[in-house]
Amino acid sequence: NDLTEEQKTGISAFAKWYQVGRAHGFKNGHTFKLSGPAGSGKTTVGIFAILEAGLDPLSPRVCKVAYTGKAAMVMAQKGLYGSRTIHSSIYTPVDEAGEQLKELRKRLQKLRASLGGLTSEETAIAKSQIDIIVADIKVLECQEGSDMQWILDHFCELANAELILCDEGSMVGGRIQFDLESFGVPILYLGDH
Numbered sequence: 001n002d003l004t005e006e007q008k009t010g011i012s013a014f015a016k017w018y019q020v021g022r023a024h025g026f027k028n029g030h031t032f033k034l035s036g037p038a039g040s041g042k043t044t045v046g047i048f049a050i051l052e053a054g055l056d057p058l059s060p061r062v063c064k065v066a067y068t069g070k071a072a073m074v075m076a077q078k079g080l081y082g083s084r085t086i087h088s089s090i091y092t093p094v095d096e097a098g099e100q101l102k103e104l105r106k107r108l109q110k111l112r113a114s115l116g117g118l119t120s121e122e123t124a125i126a127k128s129q130i131d132i133i134v135a136d137i138k139v140l141e142c143q144e145g146s147d148m149q150w151i152l153d154h155f156c157e158l159a160n161a162e163l164i165l166c167d168e169g170s171m172v173g174g175r176i177q178f179d180l181e182s183f184g185v186p187i188l189y190l191g192d193h
Contacts, residue, residue, distance in 0.1 A: 047080065
């Protein structure tokens with residue numbers, strides 16, 4: 001696969017952005033967009049960009065997501081195994097808010113019980129998880145009794161990723177984009193102009 005000069009420029013720009021961001025905390029934002037017309041090789045360019053940044057595109061720490069299931073399948077066919085839809089990656093299905101409340105309350109109880117024997121760093125992490133769970137409980141308590149289908153999973157694999165590669169990035173918007181970016185993980189969006 002011979003890359004065009006424009007593709008090489010995009011790969012280099014992403015790698016520089018990622019490396020500078022890792023060193024300095026992504027102060028200028030944690031999203032990068034590579035765009036081009038359909039069939040221009042964006043997914044292939046994304047793979048080369050990840051490699052150029054010093055990451056392994058097959059690592060579980062590089063999460064591969066797409067807006068649609070078809071795009072996730074195409075990513076997997078191009079060698080990006082483990083590609084999934086954004087929805088299945090960041091949301092947990094629930095039948096009723098009450099069932100989710102029970103689970104969150106159990107998790108909260110376990111976390112609070114474990115606080116005694118932790119290091120100061122582990123305690124800080126546990127307390128931040130407790131804050132997230134308490135916030136989710138408050139939201140669910142307002143919705144209890146009504147049918148609820150999905151809830152953001154703050155502890156999904158994306159939460160600990162080094163990078164999220166998002167194909168069909170130009171289709172992502174609204175609540176899904178907000179939720180995807182809420183993890184604070186750097187994101188490489190691939191999409192149409």
